[in-house]
Amino acid sequence: MSTTTGVWTDLIGQDRVVATLRRAVAGARHAMTHAWLFTGPPGSGRSNAARAFAAALQCPEAGCGQCGTCRTVLSGAHPDVTVVRTEQLSIGVDEVRELVRRAAMAPTVGRYQVLVVEDADRLTERGADALLKSIEEPAARTVWLLCAPTADDVVATVRSRSRRVELSTPSEDAIAELLQRRDGIDAPMAAFAARVSQGHIGRARSLARNEAARIRRAEVLRLPSRLVSLGDCLTAAANLVESATEETGAITSDLDARERSALSEALGMTAKGARPRNAQAALRELEDQQKARAKRLQRDSLDRVLTELTCYYRDVLTLQTGAAARLINGELAEELGRLARRTSAESTLRRLDAILACRTALETNVAPLLAMESLMISLADL
Numbered sequence: 001m002s003t004t005t006g007v008w009t010d011l012i013g014q015d016r017v018v019a020t021l022r023r024a025v026a027g028a029r030h031a032m033t034h035a036w037l038f039t040g041p042p043g044s045g046r047s048n049a050a051r052a053f054a055a056a057l058q059c060p061e062a063g064c065g066q067c068g069t070c071r072t073v074l075s076g077a078h079p080d081v082t083v084v085r086t087e088q089l090s091i092g093v094d095e096v097r098e099l100v101r102r103a104a105m106a107p108t109v110g111r112y113q114v115l116v117v118e119d120a121d122r123l124t125e126r127g128a129d130a131l132l133k134s135i136e137e138p139a140a141r142t143v144w145l146l147c148a149p150t151a152d153d154v155v156a157t158v159r160s161r162s163r164r165v166e167l168s169t170p171s172e173d174a175i176a177e178l179l180q181r182r183d184g185i186d187a188p189m190a191a192f193a194a195r196v197s198q199g200h201i202g203r204a205r206s207l208a209r210n211e212a213a214r215i216r217r218a219e220v221l222r223l224p225s226r227l228v229s230l231g232d233c234l235t236a237a238a239n240l241v242e243s244a245t246e247e248t249g250a251i252t253s254d255l256d257a258r259e260r261s262a263l264s265e266a267l268g269m270t271a272k273g274a275r276p277r278n279a280q281a282a283l284r285e286l287e288d289q290q291k292a293r294a295k296r297l298q299r300d301s302l303d304r305v306l307t308e309l310t311c312y313y314r315d316v317l318t319l320q321t322g323a324a325a326r327l328i329n330g331e332l333a334e335e336l337g338r339l340a341r342r343t344s345a346e347s348t349l350r351r352l353d354a355i356l357a358c359r360t361a362l363e364t365n366v367a368p369l370l371a372m373e374s375l376m377i378s379l380a381d382l
Contacts, residue, residue: 006065007052007074011045012178012201013170020165021049025056025063033163034138037120037154038147040167043200047085047118049167050145054081057143058110069110080110085118093126100134103142113142120146121153128155135161169199179208196328198311203304216243220308225335227380237372244301244368248294256290299362302372306359309379312336313351320345343381354378 008018023031036053038046055073056063058080064070072078082102084091099115107113117123123131135144135158144162151159170178175194178201179185185193185208196217197204206213220240227233263286267279311328318325319340327333340348358375362368 007063012174037162096127121148233376
């Protein structure tokens with residue numbers, strides 16, 4: 001069960017982190033600072049911890065979770081709390097300069113001017129340089145809350161001037177309890193989602209609430225047994241990329257149209273076709289940003305496929321080595337056992353290396369179809 005209350009309630013398995021943040025809110029000696037860096041594995045709750053801290057800093061009761069201030073901060077509507085999240089591949093210098101300008105302003109209604117950067121690992125070099133000056137010479141009541149997977153993902157000069165808060169992977173039991181308490185998920189489904197998500201709270205919630213997500217996962221886990229020819233490999237790769245593209249399109253199509261419409265209106269482009277000066281450049285820039293967002297979302301979708309395949313072959317290796325670890329995909333124990341007996345641990349390790357190589361390829365802008373074709377061929381027993 002959760003041992004925390006107020007804005008900290010959903011920070012499961014992070015008692016040490018919560019204690020550190022509470023001391024800072026309470027004003028304990030040397031406990032508060034102007035720049036914080038929240039790190040932790042994907043799904044551990046980095047951004048949730050930062051937003052909870054922001055709410056507690058503004059709350060008259062140090063994070064009660066019930067007052068208007070807490071609710072306003074957590075909903076993203078507080079005038080003195082700016083949350084930056086991006087679907088782009090990076091956060092550029094212009095966006096950071098706007099944050100720095102805001103950081104220099106005195107708070108309007110709250111105790112602090114708080115700026116939460118959920119993807120600090122995506123700051124460009126110039127963006128990080130622009131941020132550095134604000135962190136080195138902070139305004140009196142400004143607090144920066146930066147989030148990244150690891151401290152090494154953040155520019156050294158920025159991380160060296162920030163106090164680190166390291167989150168850990170929450171346990172299966174803690175995730176299952178959260179899903180039941182917060183989302184009303186029944187116990188068996190919550191336990192299943194917590195087990196197969198491997199500590200990723202967001203992924204667990206998606207699997208527990210979304211049947212389509214569970215179907216997609218099941219389809220991915222059927223792939224290894226179906227890769228018996230080169231044609232199977234090429235077809236599987238094409239289907240995976242097409243599915244990721246369709247999933248991305250479902251997210252971005254309406255959003256892209258709304259953004260283009262809003263920009264056109266802001267530029268004064270009338271129904272008669274008037275095109276103010278520089279309008280074309282602004283529209284082209286928006287299109288570039290939308291393409292970058294779609295690219296990232298597609299890559300994220302394919303990365304989930306890689307994660308499921310990693311868990312699958314991890315289970316195979318567990319059986320081959322006789323390890324005592326519990327199977328992640330226990331419902332596939334019979335199939336996993338057959339593959340474990342038919343192949344060697346060395347071949348399973350090669351397949352796991354191929355998955356890692358595919359992830360690296362996608363991160364370095366290799367064409368998704370080529371990367372997935374190479375992976376499927378490496379996984380097949382040809």
